Amino acid sequence: MKQKLLLTLWCLFLLSSITAQKKRNCYTMDNFEYRKIKNPSIKDKLDELEKFTQKKLLEIKEKDQKIERDIIKIPVVVHIIYSNDDENISMKQIQSQIDVLNEDFRRLNSDKTEQWLQAADSGIEFYLAQVDPNGNLTNGVTRKFSSRTSWGTADAMKLSSQGGVDAWNTSEYFNMWVCNIGGGILGYAQFPGGEAATDGVVMGHQYFGSSDKGTDFYLSAPFDKGRTTTHEVGHFLNLRHIWGDGGCGVDDFVEDTPESDGSNFGCATTHESCGSLDMVQNFMDYSDDACMNLFTIGQKNRMRAVLEEGGVRNELALSDKTTNLSCSASIPSGLSASNITYDEATISWEQVTNASYEIRYRPVGANDWFLITASQIPTIIKDLTGLTEYEVQVKSICPSESSDYSPTITFITTETPPMYCESAGTNVSDEHIQIVQIGTINNTSETNTGYSDYTDISTNLEKGIEHTITVTPEWSDTVFKEGWGVFIDYNQDYDFDDEGEVVYVKEPSSEVPFTGTFVIPDNALSGATRMRVVLKFNSTPDACGIFSYG
Template identity: 25%
Template sequence: MRKQYSAAALLMLGALASTTAQAQDATRIQNKIIGADNQPELVVFNAAGKASYKAADAAVVLRQQLSLTTEDQMLSVRTEADQLGFTHQKFSQYYKGVKVEHASYSVHAKSGAVESISGDFEKITGLNTTPSLNEAAALAQALASVGARKYMWQNAAEEAGLKRQENNAKATYAPKGELVIVRDARRGESGPMVLAWKFNVYAAQPISRAFIYVDARSGEVVLKDDIIKHAAATGTFATAYSGSRSMADGTTTNGYYVRELTRGNGIETYNCKKGNSYTNAVDFVDGDNNWTSTEYNNTNMDNTAFDAQFGAQATYDYWKNVHARNSYDNAGAKIKSYVHFDDTPGDGVGYENAYWNGSVMTYGDGATRFRPLTSMDVCAHEIGHAVCSSTANLTYSNESGAMNEGFSDIWGAAVESYAVNTLGATSSGVKAKSTWLIGEEIDKVQAALRSMSDPNAFNQPAYYKGNYWYTGTGDNGGVHTNSGVLNYWYYLISAGKTGTDEKGVSYSVSGLGISASAKIAYRTLSVYLTSSSTYSNCRSASIQAAKDLYGAGSTAEQSVTNAWAAVGVGAKYSSTTTVTYCASKGTNVTYEWIDYVKLGTLARTSSADGGYYNGTALAAPSIGAGTSQTVSFSAGFSGTAYTEYWKVYIDYNQDGDFTDASELVVSGSSSSTGTLSGTFTVPSTAKTGNTRMRLVMSDASATTSCNSYNYGETEDYTVSITGGAAIAGFSGSTSSSLTGNTSLLGDEAARTLQVYPNPATDAVRIVLPGNAEATMVTVTDLRGARVSTTTFSNGTLNVSSLARGMYTLTVSDGQKTFHQRLVKQ
C-alpha cells in the first residue's frame, strides 16, 4: 500500500530535499569566505563544482549559493574577458524590483566552467519599498544638505554645453531621483538598509558633486558619496612635472591644438582662462606646432596645459599597454582636461585643487599651498578614480573610501614609474621623480603630501587602526588619511622589506616589483572588490588575485599575505593561515550550549560562549594518522534537556572546509546532560600538520558545518595530525555515531522525536521513534505553564489557537519521554 503524507509531512520532505541539495552543493566547494554579515564574499569551486556549474548557469549558481528568495533578483550588468582567459559576469542586486545600491556579485568562469563567485550580497527581509516621501520633497532635502549658492543646471551656458557634449537635446545637470535601497551610513557599516531617493547633485558655487541619498520615509540624508574627490584640501596630488615632451596633437585651419586623436576617442586639453565655466573654455592654439617655453612659460603658466596633456596620454598608455584597458571605462572614453580653472574668478586667489568630476579633469593654478596642479601623477591619481568608478566603484567614505584613495595613489606611482622607465625622459627640464613620495614637487609648504614607504612621516597610518588612524567623521571618515594602510601594503609588495610592525611582530615581505604588484592590485579592484568592500575584503581579494595571476603557494601569494600581516590585516602566510573557514554560529544560547569538550590533551569546561567559541589558539592535541581517537563532549541546559544534534568535523586535507569525504567524523543526537563520546579513525592519508576541528551542537538536524542556526553552539579547535601525508589526498570513511549516557544510537530520523513543520502556523505532525503511539502530549509556555487550548489526534497537534512565540512539547510513548522546542508563527 502506498504511504499517504499529510501536507505537513510533505513540507518536511521538501525541507529534507533542500538539505540534501545543500549537502550535495557543499561537495562542490573548495573554499568559502564568509563576511562579517555572515554572507559569502568569495566561493571557490573544486573540480566537482567546475564540472557541475557552467558559465551559462551563472544566475543559477548565484541563486543556489546566495540562497536567494523570490524577492531577490540578480540582474546581469556586463560580461568582460581578461588576459588570463577568465570571463567575469557582473550582476546587480535588486530587492522587490528596487536596486540595492553598492551590492553586486560576479561569476568568474574559465573554459566555460565557473571557477568562483565573489561580491557583496545584502540579506534583506521585510523592507517596505513604497516611499512616503515624493521625489520633489526628497530633492529639497538633498539640496538643503548641500547648501550651494548656485548649481550647474542654473547656468544656461553650462546646460547648453552639456547638450552639445552629449549630443542630446534633453541632457541636463538637473538631478533626477532614483529609488534605491542603501545602507544608512550614519550608523556605520552595520547600519540598516533603507529605501532612499538617489540624486546626482552638481554644485557650481562652491564646487561639489556627489550622490546624495535621502531616506524615502524620514527625509533624512543617510549617505553622501562624493563624485568629485577633492585633492588639494587633503593633499591627493602627484610628484613632479614632465618637462618638454614630444606629443601628437590636432590641427585646424587656424593652427595646432592640444588634442591627441590616436588614443581611444581622443585626449584634449582646454583653457578655462581663470574662469569656472567648461562651456566658455577655449583651445590653446599654436601656429607652427613648436610650443616653446619662450611662448608658454609665461605669467599665466600656459605650459601647464602640456603637463596635463602628457599626463593624460601617459596614463592612457599605461592602462592600455600594461592592463589592456582602453581608457578609464575600457571603451575608449575621451579624456578631457581643463586648466586655469578658478572656482571664484576675480578674487585674485588661484584655485588650489584638481579633481575628476565624473566626466572631465579639472586643474587649478594653485596659490599659497600649491604650485600649478598639472603634474603627472595628479592625472594618474584622478583618472584612477574614474577607473575605480567603472570597476569596483568603491563608496567614497570610511574604509571603502580610503581604499578608493589608496588605489589612486597606487596608479599615481605606477604610471609615474611606467612613464619614466618606458617612455623615457627628455633632457629638457625634467625634474627628479620619487616614486614613493606623493606631491613633493607641487607642495610649497612641506616636503611632500604623503609617503607610501613611510606613511607615518606625514601623519598617515601604516598599520590598520594603528598610529594616526582617523576615527572621526571629517573627510568622509578619513579617506585621505587611512589610505596610508593600502599605500604601505603596495609599497611592501613592490619593494619588499623586512622589519617589525607597530605591535612588535617581525615581518618579511619579498618584493615583486611595481609592475607585478600593480597587476595584482588591478585584478583585486576590477574583479573581486565591490562598492562596500573593507580592508579585510581587500586582503581576501588580493590573495585570490595573486593566486589567479601567479599560482597558489607562489611568491606573489606569500608576499601579498605577509604584507597584509605587516599592516595589521590578517595573519602571515603559511600552509594553513591562508585557509579561511566559513562561519558557523548559534544565534541563541539561552536554553542550551556546549559545556565540555575533550580530545587527547584538550579538555575544556565552559558555560555559554555566545553561540561560537574560537579555541584554535589553545594547545593542539596530537592525533596520529591511522590511529583510533575518541572525542567527548556534553551539553549544558538552562532548564529542559532538549534533543540536540551533534556533529564533529576535522579538516583532514587542510583546504579550509569540512565537505570532503570522511571529514564528518562523528554525528548523532541525544537529549542527555551527560558526557557523550564518539570514536573515529584518522585516515592514514590525512595531511600532516595543524588543522581545524569543529563541533556543532544544534536543535536542528539539518544544520551543517557552515550555518547560522537558531539554538545551540559551535566551537572550533586546532588539532595536530602526525605521521600523515605531506599533501592532501586522503580517502576512507571515518564517521561514527554517539555513545554515552542515554544517547540515541543509529539513524537520527528513526531514533528521535520528529516534529514538523517547525516553525508552525496551524498544525504539526508528531512522529515518535519506531512510529510508536504517543500516549501523552503536553504543551508548556516559556513560564513553564501548561497550555490547554491545543488538541492532539492521529499524530497531529492542532496549534492554531496558540499565540505567536516559543513553546516546549513533551511527548511520551509510555516508556520514554521526549522534549522538543516548538515555534508558533
C-alpha cells in the first residue's frame, strides 16, 4: 500500500504528441517524492542500499579482471495478460525481446558505435526459464486472458487476487508482466529492495519485442526495437536515469556518464548541456529506441553490484532454471471436467511427461478464448458465468515445442446464487483490520488480502437493545488515519442499501481501538444475517467498492 510501493522505482513512460513527435516521460522522481511524504523512512532505506552499492563498486573496481570473466545468466518468466488477439503476442515476438536484452547487455547490438569509449559489455545475459516452480518443463511464458483492458500502476497485474498473475518466486525468476497499463504508459520497474511479491518489470505489449527481428509483431514505433525493456531492466538492476532526474550537478551515481540538464528525446546527438555533449545514446536516457545503443563501464559495475555476493539480487544471479530433462509435446488425452459450480470447474487430463500446459476455454459460440498456463493436474478454472455451456481444450508445452490442442469437451455451470457487492482494498501491506469484537465474537484476522470472509463465525444479538462493536486495526509501520464503517443486511436481501443498514460510520482517525454502538430495529428479520466491517485509509467508507488502501 502506501509503503509497499515505496521501494518501487516507478518508471511510467507516457506517450504524448508534441509537434507531431511521440515522446516519452518518466514519473519516477515525482512518485518518489510523493512516497517520501507518505513514508519518510523510505529515504533511510534507499540510503542504506546506496551505501552497500558504493562499497561493492569499490570491490568490483579492485577485482575488475575477475569480474570480466564471470557471465551472469538470469532466468526470465514472461506473464502475458491480454484482452484481445493482438495483445496475445507470439512466442517469436517474446523471444525477440530476450534477444534484444542479450545483445544490449552484452554489447552485441548491431547498432553500437565507437563514439563513447566507456561503452561496456555488462556480462549479464537473460534466458526464458525452462523449469517452472513445480519442477515441470516450461517455455518461460504464461498467458492469461482478461476482460480488463487497462491495469494501471498499482501492481494489480502482479496479483491473482486482483485478476492478474502472481509472480513466480522472485528470488529465482526475473518476472516480466506484459499487459496494457493504460494512460499511454510504456512500462515501469521495481527498484531493488522492494516487496518480493511485486518484484519485476511491467511493459505494454506494443513495446515488448523488436521489429528488426520479425514481421507481424504487435509493436508501435518509435519504441519498437525492444529498448523500453532494456531501460526498465536497467532500473531493475539499480540504474537511475542518466541525467539523475535533475539539472546540472545532480548525480545518477555513475562516474563515467556525463552530466545533463535533463532527458533527451528523439535522437538529439549534438545536444550539449552542463559543459559537455549529452550521451543521448545511453539506454537510460529517453531517446527513441533506434538512437539508444550503450551502457557504460560505470553502469555495468553498478548493475553487477546488486547481482554479486551480498547484493539484493544475488539469489537471482545464482538461480539455474535450465534443464537436461527430455520433453515431447504430445496432445494430452483424457480431458474431463468435474466439481462444476456457478463460477468454477476442475479440469483434468492425462499427464505428458515433464510438460507444462495451456488450457483454453470459452462459452460455446463465443469468439474469444480465455487462456491460462498450468503446471498441475487437475487445474481449477475460475470466474465463470452461471448457467453457461463452456468448451475446453488443453495442450502440452515443452521448452522448445508445444503440441496442438486436445479434442474439445463441454460442461454447463450451475445457477448463480444471490451475491453481495464487492468491497476490498487493493493495497493492503500497510494496514488491515486485526480484531473485531461484538457479542461473543472476538475474531483476529488471519489473512490480509483486502477482503476476508468470516461468515462461518456468528453471535446472537437481541433486537431493541444497544450493542457495542470494537474494531482494532493493525499497521505495519506508520500509523495512518483510518475511517471505518459497520453495515448489516437487516432484511437479508443481499445488499446494505435499505434504511438503517448503515449501522455505524466514523470519520478518519488514528485513535484505537474504534468503538461504536447501535440498536437492532424490531423489524429486522431473525436468523443468519450478514454484517460487513470496512476500514479505509483517510476516508469514510461505503459498504461497497474497490478502493486503494484499507
